[in-house]
Amino acid sequence: MVRSPDWAAAERLSYRFAMLIDNTSALVTGGASGLGEATVRALVRKGAACTIFDRDEARARVLAEELGGATGYAAGDVGDAAAVEDAVAKATEAGTFRIVVNCAGIGWAxxxxxRQGEPHDLEAFKTVVAVNLTGTFNVMRIAAGAISKTVPLDDGERGVIVNTASVAAFEGQIGQISYSASKGGIVAMTVPAARDLAPVGIRVCTIAPGLMDTPLLGLLPEEQRRALGSGVLFPRRLGYPAEFAQLVVSIAENGYLNGETIRLDGGLRMPPK
Ligand SMILES: NC(=O)c1ccc[n+]([C@@H]2O[C@H](COP(=O)([O-])OP(=O)(O)OC[C@H]3O[C@@H](n4cnc5c(N)ncnc54)[C@H](O)[C@@H]3O)[C@@H](O)[C@H]2O)c1
Structure with missing residues (x-):
């Protein structure tokens, strides 16, 4: 006899997943601007207590004050163990700590x-890797330790970590060598991190955004921003930070997404320059 799916159970589970964000505590690095800020706003709307962790203390404070309620902030560098421990302690105090979103990042061209054969500045390369790759790992290792001590949900899940790479991890353009190396490292960590953290019920996924309309690109003249957007396959525009935040929410709510890097790029494949 063919066993039919238990649709009622499936429905109950989907409600359980939708509850994951509500009444939980989340830590968002780089949460004071751009993709991180959009993520903070979306998680707060979904009922999470958000801790914004950013080196830009002034912006973090302004956003936390605007959102009010259980939204807090911690200032510091993602590469600094003590600062991250402090931020994780705040997130742990704010509620059941289950969600980490790593958005802090920098670029370098x-x-x-x-042109004269002079080598790439080695310190610049190390700095980009230190912030984007080592910083992401630093937050993951400290936050995962705290999440592993929470009471698991029905199916053993304790939480989820979402990291931010870039399409430059796959098609780095001319001049993106340091940025691509750092983002490629984040993609490469996704599977081993998911494997390391599976025994304690923590999922790990990575988002690789294409061209998103954040303050970074907002500095460019409108014409240049339109030109960048028109190179996207469809839709022919820059991505909205809210679209990134929506994917974070989907990853958090969908308990079967794990160990995966998802491109969010409108089908864009970056040319060499
Ligand atoms: N905007 C895009 O088109 C795009 C595309 C692909 C990937 N990304 C990635 O998305 C992430 C967010 O980018 P964004 O466009 O929102 O940038 P953004 O500059 O608007 O925001 C980044 C935030 O990270 C903070 N930050 C930087 N270094 C930090 C550090 N060492 N410690 C703590 N905080 C730090 C900054 O203060 C800032 O608030 C980055 O990792 C970026 O590489 C962005």
């Missing part, structure tokens, strides 16, 4: 060698 320089070719491997310059």
């Amino acid at each position: 320089q070719r491997t060698i310059g």
Whole structure:
């Protein structure tokens, strides 16, 4: 006899997943601007107590004050263990700590060698890797330790970590060598992090955004922003930060997404330059 699916159970489970964000505590690095800020707003709307962790203390404070309620902030560098421990302690105090979103990141444009053959600035390369890759790992390792001590949900899930890479992890453009290396590292960590954290019920996913309309691109003249958007397959525009936040929410709510890197890019494949 063919066993029919238990639709009622499936429905109950989907409600359980939808409840994951409500009444939980979330930590968002780089939460004072751009994709991180959009994520904070979306998680707060979904009922989470959000801790904004950003090196820009002034912006973090302003956003936390605007959102009020259980939204808090901690200032510091993602590469600084003590600062991250402090932020994780705040997130743990704010509620049942289950969600981490790593959005803090920086860029750098320089070719491997310059026009006269001069080598790439080594310190600049190390800084980009330190913030984007080591910083993401630093937050993951400390936050996962705290999440592993929470009471698990019905199916053993304790929480979820969402990291932010970039399409530059796959098609880095000319001059993106350091940025691509750092983002490629984040993609490469996704599976081993998910494997390491599976025994304690923590999922790990990565989002690789294409061209998103954040303050970073907002500095460009309107014409240049339109030109960038028109290179996207469909829709021919820059991505909205809210679309990134929506994917974070989907990943948090869908308990079967794990160990995966998801491109969010309107089908864009970056050319060499
Ligand atoms: N905007 C895009 O088109 C795009 C595309 C692909 C990937 N990304 C990635 O998305 C993430 C967010 O980008 P964004 O466009 O929102 O940038 P953004 O500059 O608007 O926001 C980044 C935030 O991170 C904070 N930050 C930077 N370094 C930090 C550090 N060492 N410690 C703590 N906080 C730090 C900044 O103060 C800022 O508030 C980055 O990792 C970026 O590489 C962005």
